[in-house]
Amino acid sequence: MSMRIGRGVLLGVPAVFLLVFFALPVGTIVLTGLRPEGSLDLGVVPRVLGDPVVRRVAWFTLWQAVASTVLTLLVGLPGAYLLARVKFPGRAAVRAAVTVPFVLPTVVVGSAFLAVLGPRSPVNTALTAVFGEGAPSLDLRRTVTAILIAHVFFNYAVVVRTVGGLWSLLDPRLEEAARTLGASRWQVLREVSWPLVRPAVASAAAIVFLFTFTSFGVVLILGGVARATIEVEIYRATVQLLDLPLASVLALLQLAAVSAALLVYGRLQRRVTAQPLRSAASTARPPRTMGERTFLAVNLAVIAVLLVLPLAVLVERSLATDAGYGWDHYTALFGSTRNTVLAVAPLEAIRNSVLYGLAATLVALVVGGCAATVAARPGWTGRTLDRALMLPLGTSAATIGFGFLIALSRPPVDLRGSWLLIPAAQALIAVPFVVRTLLPVLRSIDQRLREAAAVLGAPPRRVWREVDLPIVGRALLGAAGFSFAIAVGEFGATVFLARGQTPTMPVAIFRLLGRPGIANFGQAMAMATILMAVTAGAIATIDRLRVGQVGRF
Amino acid sequence: MLEIRDVRVHYGAHPAVDGVDLDVGEGEVVAVLGPSGCGKSTLLRAVAGLEPLTDGRIVLDGRDLGRLRPDQRPVGLMFQDHALFPHRDVGGNVGFGPRMQGLPDTEVQARIREALALVDLVDTERRAVQELSGGEQQRVALARALAVRPRLLMLDEPLGSLDRALRDQLLVQLPDVFARVGCGVLYVTHDQDEALTLADRVAVMRAGRLCQIAAPEVLWRRPADEFVARFLGLHQIVDAEVTAGAAATVFGTIPVTDVPDGPVRLLVLPDALEVADDAGEGEPGLDGEVTRRRFSADRSLLVVAAAGREWEVPAPPGPTDRRPGSSVRLRLHPDRVHVLPGPSAQDHAPA
Numbered sequence: 089m090s091m092r093i094g095r096g097v098l099l100g101v102p103a104v105f106l107l108v109f110f111a112l113p114v115g116t117i118v119l120t121g122l123r124p125e126g127s128l129d130l131g132v133v134p135r136v137l138g139d140p141v142v143r144r145v146a147w148f149t150l151w152q153a154v155a156s157t158v159l160t161l162l163v164g165l166p167g168a169y170l171l172a173r174v175k176f177p178g179r180a181a182v183r184a185a186v187t188v189p190f191v192l193p194t195v196v197v198g199s200a201f202l203a204v205l206g207p208r209s210p211v212n213t214a215l216t217a218v219f220g221e222g223a224p225s226l227d228l229r230r231t232v233t234a235i236l237i238a239h240v241f242f243n244y245a246v247v248v249r250t251v252g253g254l255w256s257l258l259d260p261r262l263e264e265a266a267r268t269l270g271a272s273r274w275q276v277l278r279e280v281s282w283p284l285v286r287p288a289v290a291s292a293a294a295i296v297f298l299f300t301f302t303s304f305g306v307v308l309i310l311g312g313v314a315r316a317t318i319e320v321e322i323y324r325a326t327v328q329l330l331d332l333p334l335a336s337v338l339a340l341l342q343l344a345a346v347s348a349a350l351l352v353y354g355r356l357q358r359r360v361t362a363q364p365l366r367s368a369a370s371t372a373r374p375p376r377t378m379g380e381r382t383f384l385a386v387n388l389a390v391i392a393v394l395l396v397l398p399l400a401v402l403v404e405r406s407l408a409t410d411a412g413y414g415w416d417h418y419t420a421l422f423g424s425t426r427n428t429v430l431a432v433a434p435l436e437a438i439r440n441s442v443l444y445g446l447a448a449t450l451v452a453l454v455v456g457g458c459a460a461t462v463a464a465r466p467g468w469t470g471r472t473l474d475r476a477l478m479l480p481l482g483t484s485a486a487t488i489g490f491g492f493l494i495a496l497s498r499p500p501v502d503l504r505g506s507w508l509l510i511p512a513a514q515a516l517i518a519v520p521f522v523v524r525t526l527l528p529v530l531r532s533i534d535q536r537l538r539e540a541a542a543v544l545g546a547p548p549r550r551v552w553r554e555v556d557l558p559i560v561g562r563a564l565l566g567a568a569g570f571s572f573a574i575a576v577g578e579f580g581a582t583v584f585l586a587r588g589q590t591p592t593m594p595v596a597i598f599r600l601l602g603r604p605g606i607a608n609f610g611q612a613m614a615m616a617t618i619l620m621a622v623t624a625g626a627i628a629t630i631d632r633l634r635v636g637q638v639g640r641f
Numbered sequence: 642m643l644e645i646r647d648v649r650v651h652y653g654a655h656p657a658v659d660g661v662d663l664d665v666g667e668g669e670v671v672a673v674l675g676p677s678g679c680g681k682s683t684l685l686r687a688v689a690g691l692e693p694l695t696d697g698r699i700v701l702d703g704r705d706l707g708r709l710r711p712d713q714r715p716v717g718l719m720f721q722d723h724a725l726f727p728h729r730d731v732g733g734n735v736g737f738g739p740r741m742q743g744l745p746d747t748e749v750q751a752r753i754r755e756a757l758a759l760v761d762l763v764d765t766e767r768r769a770v771q772e773l774s775g776g777e778q779q780r781v782a783l784a785r786a787l788a789v790r791p792r793l794l795m796l797d798e799p800l801g802s803l804d805r806a807l808r809d810q811l812l813v814q815l816p817d818v819f820a821r822v823g824c825g826v827l828y829v830t831h832d833q834d835e836a837l838t839l840a841d842r843v844a845v846m847r848a849g850r851l852c853q854i855a856a857p858e859v860l861w862r863r864p865a866d867e868f869v870a871r872f873l874g875l876h877q878i879v880d881a882e883v884t885a886g887a888a889a890t891v892f893g894t895i896p897v898t899d900v901p902d903g904p905v906r907l908l909v910l911p912d913a914l915e916v917a918d919d920a921g922e923g924e925p926g927l928d929g930e931v932t933r934r935r936f937s938a939d940r941s942l943l944v945v946a947a948a949g950r951e952w953e954v955p956a957p958p959g960p961t962d963r964r965p966g967s968s969v970r971l972r973l974h975p976d977r978v979h980v981l982p983g984p985s986a987q988d989h990a991p992a
Contacts, residue, residue: 261724267711268689268718269738269789275712279737283728376693 095462102459102473102519105451109512110480113491114343120336120494136337142321146341149317152232153301156239160296161289163240163390164247170387171248172256174380175372182391183248184628189395190245191570191627192620193577194305195594199601199616200398201238201310203405205229210401230312238306241394243296250292255285260371294353298346302484304580305594309601318342319580322486326584332494339487346483399620406613410606417610421618434615437596441576441619444507444592448514448575449568455515456522456567461556463523464530474523481520485580488513493584509585510592514575521574525567529560565629573626577619593619642667642825643688643793648697650680650687657683659849660697665793665825670816672828672840676872680849681829682721685795688827689718701792712741717791721798723782725770731757731781732766738789756784759818776807787822794819795827800835812838833873837861845869862910867981870908877909877952878981888980891948892925895975906981913977914954916943916963918970925973927952931963945969 136142171183189197204211205228212227228234262284266276304319311317316324318338325335375381409416421434459477463470480488492509537555546554579594586595593615600612643665650658657680665671673681686692688699690711699706706714717738725734732753739752757763760780770778779799786794799815800808816839819826830836836843837857844854845865853865864870867878881888883905888897890907897905917926929947934956936942941956943963954971956963963969 259724261720261722262726264686264689264691264711265718265720265724265726265785266737266741267691268714268716269785270712270741271737272710272712272741275741280726 098458098462099469099473102455102462102477105455105516105519106476108496109492109516110483110488113488113495114339114483116495117336117339117487117491118343120332132333133337133340136334137341142334142338145316145318145321145338148315149301149319150345152235152239152317153297153303156236156243156300156303157293157297159236160240160243160247161293163394164244164292165251165289166383167244167387167391168248168250168252168255170384172252173260173372174384175374176384179372182388186248186391186395187245188399188624188627189241190243190249191573191577191623192242193579193594193623194242194303195309195579195597196402196577196616196620196623197238197242197398198306198309199597199612200402201234201241201306202229202601203613204398204401205234205237205310210404229310230314231310232315234310235303235307235315237394238310239296239300239303241398242306243299244395246295246299247289247292250295251285251288254288255281256371258284258371260373291353294349298349298353301345301349302342304484304486305598309598318345319484319486322484322490323580323583326486326490326493335490339484339490342484342487350478402613402620403617406610406617409610417607417614420607420611421614434596434611437591437593437615438618440586440590441593441622444510444514444582445572445575447508447511448518448578449571451511451515452518452522452571452575453564453568456519456571457526457564459519460523460526460530461552463527474527477523478520480516485513485517485578486584488516489581489584492581507590510582510590511575513581513585514578515571517578517581518571518574521570522567525570526560526563529563530556533559569626569629573623576626577623593622642669642702643827644698644700645684645688646698646700648684648687648699649695650683650692651695656695656849657692658687661846661849661851663844663851663854665827667825668820668823669842670819670826670828670840672830672836672843673846674830674833674836674843674872675846677831679846681831681846682797684846685718685797685827685829688714688793688795689716690714715789715792717786717789717794719782719786719794719796719799722802723778725778725782725785727770729770730766731762731768731770731773734770734781735766735784735788737785742789752788752790756788757781759787759821760784761814775803776811779803779811783818787818791824793825793827794822795829797829798831799828800830800832808835815839845872847872863979864908865982867906867908870979870981875908875910877911877914879907879909881905881907890925892927892973895925895973895978897980900980908979908981909952909973910977910979911953912955913974914952914971915974916954916957916969917972925975927971927973929969929971931965931967931969933965934963943969945971947971 167186171179171186207227207229228237258281262280263276266280267273271279301317302319303317304323307315307317307320308323311320318341322335322338322342325331325338375384406417407413407415456477459473463474492513496509533556576592577594578592579598582592583595583598586592591599597612597615597619600608600615643663645661645663648658648661649656659680661680661684663671663673673684675681683692687694688706690706690709690713694707701715726737729737732750735756736749736753739749744752753766754763757765760783762777762780762784765773765777765781770781773781779802783796783799786796800811803811812835819839828836828839837860840857842854842856843860845852845860845868847868853860853869855863855865860869861873864873864875870876870878879890881890881904883889883897883900883902885902886896886898886900887894888900888905888907927947929945929952932944932946932951934941935944935953942953943956945952945954952971
C-alpha cells in the first residue's frame with residue numbers, strides 16, 4: 089500500500105508541476121491568441137502571418153538559426169575532434185573552459201560581445217596603436233555578424249560535448265584499419281569517421297538550431313531595433329506594443345517550429361547505430377606529425393580568440409574607468425543605496441538572484457528527482473514523463489514568462505505578485521537538465537543491488553535511502569550546481585516576471601545596458617562579471633564532482 | 642622478404658619495442674609469442690606504420706617502409722577483436738581496401754567474392770556485421786585484410802576472443818588459407834598452442850626484446866632460457882651441479898655435453914619421465930608417491946611427489962592400480978633433458 093502511495097507522489101509531483109507551470113500558461117497563450125474577443129477567431133492567424141513585418145522576423149529567425157548552426161559546426165567539429173582524440177598538456181583545463189560559455193547567462197554573453205565588438209574594444213585600441221589615428225575602426229554592434237559570432241561562442245560547447253563525447257568513445261582501430269587498407273587521412277574521415285559520428289553531429293545541429301532559433305538575450309542586446317527573432321518580437325509585442333494577439337500567434341508559430349525541430353531530433357536519436365565503444369581514456373594520442381601539431385595550434389588559437397577573449401574583455405571593461413583601471417564600477421554597484429536606473433540598490437539585484445536561484449534549485453531538484461526516479465523504471469509512464477519534461481527546454485523562455493503573466497494571475501491559479509513565479513519559471517527550465525543528469529546514473533545502478541538490499545530486509549523506502557541515494561548523491565549535487573547556474577542566469581522568462589523593485593542580476597544588466605553613459609555601461613560590465621563568476625563557480629563545482637553527463641544530450 | 646632491423650618504439654621514456662631483429666620469408670608464417678604487454682602488438686603496428694619508429698628500419702621487398710604512410714604500405718593487418726566497420730555490411734567491409742586502391746567496381750566485387758571464398762563465407766556480402774557470429778566476424782576481418790592482396794599479412798591475436806571449439810576449427814582452416822594466399826604472415830599471439838601449430842618459426846618476445854627465434858620443434862625441445870621454457874608451459878626445472886661432463890641431479894648423475902663445470906638449471910621435458918617399476922638402481926630415476934591423477938587435453942597424467950616437489954608423468958596405458966598413496970618409481974631419459982643457459986628465471990615466471 090505504502091509503495092503505491094510512494095509511486096503516486098513520485099509521479100504526481102512532476103505531473104502537477106508540469107500541468108500548472110507549463111501546460112496551463114502555454115495553453116492559455118494559445119487560446120488567448122486564437123480568441124481575442126472571447127470567441128474563437130482563426131482569422132487572426134492569417135492576419136498576423138500575412139503581415140510583412142512578421143514575415144521578415146520569421147525569415148530572419150530562420151536564416152540566422154541556419155547560419156549559426158552551420159558556422160558552429162564548422163568551428164566546433166575540429167574542436168570536438170581535438171578535445172576527443174588529441175592528448176596535450178592542459179587538455180582537461182581547455183575542455184572545462186570550453187564548457188563555461190554554454191552555461192553563461194545570455195545577458196553576460198551579449199555584454200561581452202558588446203564590449204569586444206564595440207568601438208571601445210581592445211581590438212580597436214590595438215588597431216589604433218598599430219595604424220595610428222586613421223586606423224579603420226571596428227564596430228559590429230547591431231549587426232548580424234555580432235549575433236552569429238555570439239551564437240557560435242555559445243554553442244561551441246554543445247558540438248564539443250555531443251560530438252566529441254561520441255568521438256572519444258569510438259574505437260580508434262576502426263580508423264587504423266581503414267589506414268592499413270589503403271585509405272588516406274581524408275578518405276578515413278569521409279568513409280569511416282564521418283558516418284560513425286554523423287548521428288551525433290545531427291543531434292548537435294538540431295540542438296544548436298533550437299537554441300539559436302529561440303535566441304533571446306543575445307539578439308535583444310546585440311541586434312538593436314532592426315534585428316529581432318520571433319522570441320524577441322514576442323517580448324516586444326507584449327511589453328512595448330501591448331499587442332497580446334500578435335504575441336500569442338508568434339508564440340504559436342514558434343511552438344510549431346520548435347516542435348518540428350524536436351521531432352526531427354527524436355528521429356535522429358533513434359537512428360544511432362550500435363557501435364563498439366571504447367573507454368575514452370584509451371582513444372586519445374599526443375600529436376605526432378607537423379600537421380597534427382599545426383591542427384592543435386590553430387584550434388587552440390580559435391578557442392582563445394572565440395571563447396576566452398570575449399570574457400577577458402568583459403572583465404577588462406568592467407575595470408576600465410576614465411582614469412585607467414580601478415574598482416570604480418564595482419564600488420558604484422555596492423555603494424549607491426538607490427540607483428536611478430534600477431530603482432533599487434544594485435546589491436538588491438544580487439540578493440534577489442541568489443534567493444530566487446536557491447528556491448528554483450530546490451524546486452528543480454524535488455521535481456526532477458521524482459521524475460528521474462519514475463523515468464528510470466522501465467515502462468511507458470517513465471518514458472512519457474521524461475519526454476514531457478523536455479518540452480519546456482524547447483519552448484521559448486519568453487513564451488513561458490508571458491504565459492505565466494497571463495495564466496497564473498487569475499483563478500484557478502492566482503499567483504499574481506507572488507515571488508514564487510520567478511523560481512517556478514526558472515525551475516521549469518532547469519528540470520530537464522536535472523533529469524538528464526540523474527537518469528543515466530539511476531539507470532546504471534545494478535538492479536541486483538536493490539534486490540540484495542531487499543532480500544537483506546530493507547523495505548522499499550529504505551532501499552532507496554541505502555542504495556540509490558548514496559550512489560546518486562554526487563550526481564544530485566552536480567544537478568544542484570547546474571540548476572543554480574541556470575536559474576541565476578535565466579533571462580527570457582524572468583524579464584517578464586521581475587517587477588520594478590525585484591530585478592535579478594540579468595535583468596539589472598539589461599536595464600543598465602539600456603541606459604546611455606559610460607558609468608552605466610561600466611556597471612553593467614561589472615555586474616556581468618560578477619554573474620559570470622557565480623555561474624562559472626557553480627560549474628567548476630560540478631567539474632570537481634566529475635559528474636560526466638551534465639549538459640550532454 | 643620482410644626485414645625488421647633493430648627496431649625500437651618508445652612511448653615517452655618507456656621502450657615498448659626495444660631493438661628487435663626479425664625476418665619473414667616468402668610464404669613463411671612467423672609467430673610472435675609473448676605475454677601481454679611484451680610489445681608484440683606494438684611491433685605489428687610499427688610494421689603497419691601506425692606507430693612511428695624511434696629507431697631501426699623495416700624493409701619489405703627491398704623497399705624501406707620508413708617514409709611510407711600506413712595507407713601506402715602493402716601490408717594487411719587483422720586487428721584484435723576485428724575492428725569491423727559497424728556502418729558497412731560484409732561486402733562493404735571486405736571491399737573497402739580494393740575501393741581505396743581505386744579499382745573499378747566490377748574488380749572490387751570480384752575481390753570481395755574471392756576473399757570471402759577464401760574464408761568460406763560465400764554469398765554473405767549483404768549481411769550486417771552485427772548479425773554475424775564471433776567466428777564469422779573473425780573470418781570477415783581476415784577476408785578484409787586479404788582483399789587488398791597484401792605482400793605481408795599480419796594478424797594480432799586473431800583467435801583471442803573465440804571459444805575453444807571455434808578456435809580449434811580455425812586453427813585447422815588458417816594454414817590452408819595462408820598456403821593459398823602465399824604471402825608472408827606475421828602472427829601475434831600469447832597462446833603457445835596457436836604459435837606452435839601455425840608457425841614455421843616462432844619468435845618469443847619479452848619486455849620489448851626477442852628471446853628466441855626457432856622452429857616450433859626446436860623451441861619446444863631446446864628453449865633458449867628459463868623464461869621461454871616457463872612461457873611454453875614447461876615448469877619441471879631442477880638445479881644440478883656439473884663436474885667434467887656429468888651433472889649431479891636429484892635423479893642421480895646424468896651425462897651432459899659441452900657444459901662447463903658449475904651450477905646449472907636443467908629442464909626436464911614432459912616426456913623425459915616415465916613410470917618404470919622395473920628400473921634398476923643404476924639408472925637415473927626417483928622413488929615417489931602418487932598424489933593424484935589429472936587429465937590434460939587428451940592425456941592422462943599422474944602427479945607424483947618425489948624429492949620434495951611434484952612431477953607430472955604420463956600415466957601408463959591400460960587399467961591401473963596406481964591410486965593416490967601408492968608408491969612408484971620414475972625413470973629419467975637423459976636425452977630428453979635440456980640444459981638451460983643464463984641466470985635463474987625464477988623471478989619472472991609468466992603470469
